[in-house]
Structure formats: C-alpha cells, structure tokens
Amino acid sequence: MRIDVLTLFPEAFGGPLDVSIIQRARDDGLLDLRLHQVREFATDRHRSVDDYPFGGGQGMVMRVDVLDRALASVRAEAPEPGLVVFLSPQGERLTDALVRELAREPRLILVCGRYEGVDERFVEHRVDREVSIGDYILTGGELPAMVLIDAVTRHVPGALGDEASPEEESFAEGLLEHPQYTRPAEYNGWTVPDVLLSGHHAKIEKWKREQRLARTRERRPDLLPPEAGS
Ligand code: 9D3
Numbered sequence: 001m002r003i004d005v006l007t008l009f010p011e012a013f014g015g016p017l018d019v020s021i022i023q024r025a026r027d028d029g030l031l032d033l034r035l036h037q038v039r040e041f042a043t044d045r046h047r048s049v050d051d052y053p054f055g056g057g058q059g060m061v062m063r064v065d066v067l068d069r070a071l072a073s074v075r076a077e078a079p080e081p082g083l084v085v086f087l088s089p090q091g092e093r094l095t096d097a098l099v100r101e102l103a104r105e106p107r108l109i110l111v112c113g114r115y116e117g118v119d120e121r122f123v124e125h126r127v128d129r130e131v132s133i134g135d136y137i138l139t140g141g142e143l144p145a146m147v148l149i150d151a152v153t154r155h156v157p158g159a160l161g162d163e164a165s166p167e168e169e170s171f172a173e174g175l176l177e178h179p180q181y182t183r184p185a186e187y188n189g190w191t192v193p194d195v196l197l198s199g200h201h202a203k204i205e206k207w208k209r210e211q212r213l214a215r216t217r218e219r220r221p222d223l224l225p226p227e228a229g230s
Contacts, residue, residue: 001105001156002032004074004082005145006067007112008049010035012142022150025159033149034077038062041070050115059116067111067122074109082107084128086118087141087148091130094148096171098131102148103155110148112141174223178211 005013013035017023025031042049043066050060075081083105092098102108111118111127123130133144153159155166181192195207216223 001030001103001152002034002078002080002082002107003149003152004034004036004077004107004109005112005149006036006038006070006074006109007142007145008038008114009112009140009142010037013146016146017149021159022153024161025153025156028158030156030159031153034074036070036074038066038070041066041073043069053116057116062113062115062118062122064119064122067118068126071109071111071126078107080107082109084109084111084126085148086111086113086123086127086130087132087144088113088118088123088130089132089137091132094131094133094144094151099148099151100155102129103152108152110141110145112145114140174216175212176215176220176223178208178215 007013017026017033022031022033026033039047039049048063049066050062053059053061071084083102085102085108087110111122131144131148133147138144160166181196185192185197193207195203198204
C-alpha cells in the first residue's frame with residue numbers, strides 16, 4: 001500500500017512511524033509512506049499557504065489553490081489516483097470498521113489541516129473521506145494521520161509478520177481483552193489467578209471469555225449487543 005501525506009509539518013512524522021510494525025512494513029516493501037511539504041506548492045514570494053477567512057472570524061484558513069496544486073503533483077507520482085482522506089474534527093469517527101475499509105485501498109492520500117481549517121472548496125471537490133479520531137481538540141491533523149497510518153498498516157497483509165492476524169484480535173469480536181500475566185507467578189505477595197497455572201486448557205479458555213465479557217459489560221457496555229447489555 002502507498003500512503004502519501006500532505007502536511008506543513010513533515011518533520012512531525014519521524015518517531016512514531018520509524019519504529020516497530022510500521023518500520024518493518026516499510027522495510028519489507030508492504031508500506032510505501034511518503035511525506036510532502038505543502039509549502040513547496042505555494043507560489044507567491046512569501047510562500048503563503050493560508051489567508052484570512054472571508055466573512056471574518058478567528059485564525060487563518062488553508063488556501064484551496066495551494067492544496068490543490070500539492071494534491072495534483074503528488075497524485076501524478078503514481079498511477080493509482082488514491083483515496084483522499086482529510087483529517088478533520090468535522091469528519092466521521094475512525095473506527096475499526098473504517099480502518100479495515102481504508103486498508104483495502106491500494107493508495108491513500110492523507111491531508112493534514114493546520115490553522116482554523118481548510119477552504120471548503122478543497123473539501124467539497126477533492127476530498128473523498130473526512131475523518132476524525134475523536135471528540136477532543138488537537139492542534140492539527142498530523143497526530144490523527146499517524147494514528148490512522150498505524151491502525152491501517154496493521155491490516156496490510158503480511159505487516160504483522162508471524163504474529164496474530166488482526167482478525168483474531170479481540171476488538172474484531174467486539175470485546176475488550178482479558179487480563180494478562182507473566183512470570184514471576186508471585187511478586188510482592190501478588191498472585192496470578194490459579195486457573196491460568198492449572199494447565200487445564202478448556203477451563204482457561206472459559207475463564208478468558210468470561211473475563212472479556214465481564215470487563216466489556218463493566219467498562220464498555222456500548223460495545224455489547226443491546227440484548228446482552230445492562
Ligand atoms: C479550537 C479551534 N477550533 C475552533 C474554531 C477549530 C479547530 C480547528 C483545527 C479545532 C481543531 C483543529 C485541528 N484538529 C485537526 O485538524 C484534527 C482533529 C482533532 O482536533 N481532533 C480529532 N481528530 C482530528 S482529525 C484532525
């Protein structure tokens with residue numbers, strides 16, 4: 001999968017995308033991630049990428065012409081047009097279902113906003129999906145784009161290597177995970193549930209399932225089907 005990112009802060013994408021599963025996917029050629037500086041597509045002598053909002057109001061708005069030139073240029077780098085995803089507080093919520101949908105695309109073009117927003121004409125004419133990661137205010141779309149890249153990369157076939165497939169993960173079944181323990185079996189007098197040390201496979205599986213259900217009922221009843229809730 002190819003992912004292009006249009007941003008005013010490509011340098012913000014260092015750390016998180018240079019480690020672990022994402023780095024391995026990049027090394028293995030499963031993920032081709034490319035960062036693009038939007039400012040390079042500004043044409044005036046001040047290299048401006050934003051301007052005052054028509055009708056007044058706080059802050060600045062990213063210009064439609066600069067973004068459109070950036071998009072056209074980046075698009076032309078590869079044959080697939082790419083699905084244009086704009087990270088925006090006004091977007092639909094990023095869920096496991098949406099992550100899986102996006103992971104099936106051969107190419108994503110992520111547009112990160114800064115300032116108070118982006119000229120709506122760009123959104124209307126060029127953006128395919130508008131996506132938010134949750135109801136809290138961040139300073140721009142860069143962290144949300146990294147969250148999306150991380151979540152999507154885990155679904156690219158082969159990206160998890162020999163580890164569990166994402167289909168086997170608890171979230172795919174709509175439940176939280178059961179608690180986990182490792183050695184030592186006792187620390188500070190803190191013990192591990194006996195059943196996990198019993199070697200009784202069927203009992204262990206039953207315990208894990210019960211724990212997952214109990215935790216989900218307690219912490220995330222919204223994840224349970226309505227009949228099973230309360
Ligand atoms: C405080 C400013 N807000 C009132 C005018 C508007 C606003 C503009 C730009 C609020 C946040 C942002 C920057 N955020 C994103 O670009 C963003 C975001 C987010 O803030 N939360 C969750 N998901 C996302 S995706 C992109």
